[in-house]
Every structure is written in C-alpha cells, then in structure tokens.
Amino acid sequence: GAGVSQSPSNKVTEKGKDVELRCDPISGHTALYWYRQSLGQGLEFLIYFQGNSAPDKSGLPSDRFSAERTGGSVSTLTIQRTQQEDSAVYLCASSLEQRTEAFFGQGTRLTVV
Amino acid sequence: GNSVTQMEGPVTLSEEAFLTINCTYTATGYPSLFWYVQYPGEGLQLLLKATKADDKGSNKGFEATYRKETTSFHLEKGSVQVSDSAVYFCALSRGSNYKLTFGKGTLLTVNP
Numbered sequence: 001g002a003g004v005s006q007s008p009s010n011k012v013t014e015k016g017k018d019v020e021l022r023c024d025p026i027s028g029h030t031a032l033y034w035y036r037q038s039l040g041q042g043l044e045f046l047i048y049f050q051g052n053s054a055p056d057k058s059g060l061p062s063d064r065f066s067a068e069r070t071g072g073s074v075s076t077l078t079i080q081r082t083q084q085e086d087s088a089v090y091l092c093a094s095s096l097e098q099r100t101e102a103f104f105g106q107g108t109r110l111t112v113v
Numbered sequence: 114g115n116s117v118t119q120m121e122g123p124v125t126l127s128e129e130a131f132l133t134i135n136c137t138y139t140a141t142g143y144p145s146l147f148w149y150v151q152y153p154g155e156g157l158q159l160l161l162k163a164t165k166a167d168d169k170g171s172n173k174g175f176e177a178t179y180r181k182e183t184t185s186f187h188l189e190k191g192s193v194q195v196s197d198s199a200v201y202f203c204a205l206s207r208g209s210n211y212k213l214t215f216g217k218g219t220l221l222t223v224n225p
Contacts, residue, residue, distance in 0.1 A: 004156075031211060043202065043215035056212060091157065095211050102211050104149075104157040 002026075004105035006092050012111045013082055021077040021108045025094030032075050033095075033102060034059075034067060038088035046090075049075060082112045115140045119203045119216035126193055126223050134188040134219050136177075136203035144205040146170075146179050146186040147213070151200045160188075160201070193223045 005024040013019050025032050034046040036059075045059040049069045060066070064083075069075040079086055089109050093102040120135040138144065148160040148170070161170030166181035175190045186203060203216040 033212065035213075042217040043204075043213075045212050045214070048212055093157075100211065101159055101162075102213070103159075106156040 004092055004094050004103055006090075006105035006108050008108060009106065010109045010111075012113060015084060015112055016081055018078065018080045019082055019110065021079075021090050021110070023075045023077070023092030023094075023105060025073060025075070025092070026103055027073075029094035029096055029103075030072065031095040031097060031100075031102070032069060033093040034075070034077050035091040035093065036088045037091055037107070043091075046077070079110075082110075084112045086110060087112045115144070115205060115207055115214045117203050117205055117214055117216040119201075119219055121217070121219065123220040123222060126221070128195055128223055128225050129192045130223075132188070132190040132193045132197075132221070134201055134203075134221070136186045136188065136216060138184050138186065138203075138205050140184075140205055140207055140214075142207065143181075144207045146177070147204045147206070148175070148177055148186070148188050149202040149204060149215075151202065151218075153199070157202070193221075195223045195225050197221060198223045 007022045032049040037043045047067050048056040051072045052069050064080045067077045089107040091107045093104045095102040116139045145164045147162045149157045150160045161172040163170040163179035169178045177186050177188045200218045202218045204213045
C-alpha cells in the first residue's frame with residue numbers, strides 16, 4: 001500500500017489478556033517508530049527500529065511491553081497482561097532513513113476493560 | 114531533557130479569523146521543529162517543518178518561524194477555514210534519528 005498500515009484499527013480486550021498490534025511500514029522505509037497517544041500523557045515515544053534492530057527502547061513503559069521487527073518490514077508491538085492504563089491509541093510511523101520525514105499510520109485504538 | 118510546550122486549547126474561531134498557536138521548546142543544540150496536524154478520523158500528518166534558526170516553514174497557508182532566541186515555533190494562518198478544524202501538535206527532534214517529542218496538542222474548531 002501507499003501508506004503506513006496498522007491493524008487492527010480497534011481492539012477491545014479484557015484486563016490481563018495479551019494483545020498484539022501490527023504495523024506495515026511504507027515499502028523500503030528502514031526506520032520505524034511506535035508512539036502512544038493517550039488523554040493524560042499526550043503523544044509519547046515508545047521504541048525506534050532501524051532495520052530489525054531497536055537501538056532506542058527508552059519509551060517502553062514497562063517490561064510488559066515488547067516489540068519486534070522482521071525482514072526490515074512488519075513490526076509487532078506486544079502488550080502482555082494488559083492493564084486499564086494501557087488504553088490508548090498506538091501509532092506507528094516509518095521513514096526512508098533516520099532523520100527524514102516520518103509518515104504515520106492511523107493508529108490502533110486499544111481499550112482494556 | 115527535551116520538551117515542547119504549546120498553548121492549551123480548545124481554540125474556537127470564526128471562518129476567516131487569524132490563527133496563532135504558540136509553541137516553545139527546551140532542547141540542547143539545534144533541534145528540528147515541526148507542526149503536525151490530525152484531522153478528525155485521520156492519522157497524524159506533517160504540516161510544516163524548519164530545521165535551522167530563522168527558517169520559515171509553510172504549507173496550506175500556515176506558517177511558522179524557527180526563533181532560536183525565544184526558543185519558539187508559533188503556528189500562524191491569516192484566514193482559517195472550517196476545513197482547518199483539527200488537532201495541531203508542535204514537535205521537535207534531536208540526535209541521530211527522527212524520534213519526536215510532542216507537545217500535548219491544541220484542538221482548533223473553526224465555525225462557519
């Protein structure tokens with residue numbers, strides 16, 4: 001596709017369950033970013049990938065959060081044992097290289113009930 | 114650390130009014146500065162950017178000038194339209210990657 005694609009667009013899960021959020025970046029983009037958008041905290045950086053490696057994981061809020069990227073393309077953000085405070089919109093962005101414009105997906109709205 | 118402070122909304126204007134959304138930043142060195150816009154139901158889009166002091170970014174009638182002396186990057190538009198209703202985010206990036214630090218966003222509503 002032409003843009004960054006995220007799935008699912010909406011996810012409702014029960015507290016304590018694990019969830020996986022998927023991001024398909026723009027083809028050929030080597031840099032990939034995850035952000036979280038919540039009412040209380042605004043937009044927060046979570047993790048940055050360059051290729052398949054993650055040189056900056058400084059924004060992951062706890063060890064319940066992890067992410068991987070395979071083949072230099074698709075990335076999955078996994079949240080284990082979800083809590084209500086994890087409810088937010090999770091945004092993925094990609095860029096051709098580091099320090100070039102990042103393009104954002106429409107996000108996955110996660111609701112933990 | 115890096116931080117961005119932007120005026121809190123919501124901001125409500127009538128069509129053709131002048132818009133200013135203030136943004137100031139804290140960062141070492143010379144960050145790149147951005148305005149992103151999020152229209153209802155859509156993803157974040159880059160509106161404009163500036164990468165060095167005194168640069169002016171512009172797009173769709175919006176402008177912002179990188180002011181190093183006041184650490185500011187205020188967004189302006191001379192005549193807003195209903196279609197400009199959206200949430201506007203000021204952001205900066207530093208370092209060797211494109212990691213963005215965002216302000217909390219300003220909701221703009223333009224009434225006909």
